Amino acid sequence: MKTIFEALRWASSYLTEAGRDRNAAEILLTDQLNIDRSKLLASFHDVISESDFLGFKKSVELHHQGVPVQHITGKEFFYGREFSVNEHVLIPRPETEEVVEAVLSEAERVFPGTDRLKAVDVGTGSGAIAVTLALESPRFAVTATDISEQALRTARHNADRLGAKVDFIGGDLLEPLITQQKKADVIVSNPPYISEEDMKTLSDVVRLHEPAGALTDGADGLQFYKRFMKEIPFVISDQALVVFEIGWTQGNAVKDMFHRFFPDADVRVKKDLNGKDRIVCAVIEQHS
Structure with a gap:
């Protein structure tokens, strides 16, 4: 013994x-x-x-x-709450907590005094961002999308267990909102941004056990941002806040992309706690 x-x-x-x-x-x-x-x-x-x-x-x-600890225990903590995780969803990272912080603080700055904001978390995975926003701020009416039905099941389970009101919709990026003619004031996403080349450098714990489709676009890591730029105009009204998690080398590329598609956008690149570019926040005004 x-x-x-x-x-x-x-x-x-x-x-x-x-x-x-x-x-x-x-x-x-x-x-x-x-x-x-x-x-x-x-x-x-x-x-x-x-x-x-x-x-x-x-x-x-x-x-x-090589099996991740979180897959063995079936859980990970995010923003002080326990989330169920499995092989169908990306394990929530501490850096993504900073994305939530950015949404909360930027929404206060961009929409002062607005009681209700329609927020959408695109590619929700475990639901960590969507559930946290719904629980942290009653002003958010949260919708979450994911192309994976297994991921949506996990996210719904987390929302139910934690008592968060989130509307989950299956579909690719913003397409489900476009189809249903839903509008959003706030768009947030932690899309697959690891390049195919950088995937080779990841530890086997990540590379072999977390869903590849949540990690990489199979190309240069920027493909999902490019798709977002084309779809965003269809889901925003007069003004919108867009917050993306990015790879630490992608700040300028994503910022330039915003300015190419939305010349008047106010775009800010924020660093994470390690001093690396991690978040892009853009305020877009769409004139009819």
């Missing part, structure tokens, strides 16, 4: 030799024991039951083989 400390020491060493994150051991053990980290650290000398150790060992071996 092993103590919790001994189980963690074994797992950390085993994961390190495979080049995995040794901190994953703590996450997997807290999940197996259904306790939080502080409780785990206070229980180092407690003996772990054989059944719990076997379950933990199985999880550690899966991560050793």
Whole structure:
């Protein structure tokens, strides 16, 4: 029988030799024991039951083989809330929390005093952005789209479990809104922006286990932004706020794209907490 400390020491060493994150051991053990980290650290000398150790060992071996921790536990935290995740959706990243922050702050700046704003999260995946916006600000009436029915099922589950009111529509980019003649004041998206070339440099944990269609456009990483530029005019009224997550080298390219399609747009490139270009915010005014 092993103590919790001994189980963690074994797992950390085993994961390190495979080049995995040794901190994953703590996450997997807290999940197996259904306790939080502080409780785990206070229980180092407690003996772990054989059944719990076997379950933990199985999880550690899966991560050793490259399966993401979040796929093993079935969850990831985003903006302080627990979201269900699986192989059909992109695992929410901390950088995307900054996209939510940008939407909230820019909406205050662009639409001061407006009680209700129609927001659409395009390519919602797990629903992290859409659900968070709906819960963080009652002024947003949120619609979310995704081409993947499995992703929409996951997003709906997260919205229901967290008590968020979001209207989910299946379809490609903004096409479902165009078809239904829906308008949006705020458009937000974390589209597939990794180039085909850069996909080769990703770790196997990401490359082999997260949906390729949520990571890359199979080309230069800019194709979805180009499609957005052509579809945006059909879903906005007089004024709209558009917020995109981007790859850290794509700021100028996406900004130039906005100015090409919308010459009068107010476009800002924002950096993430690591000082890298990560978000493009554009205010577009459409004159009839």
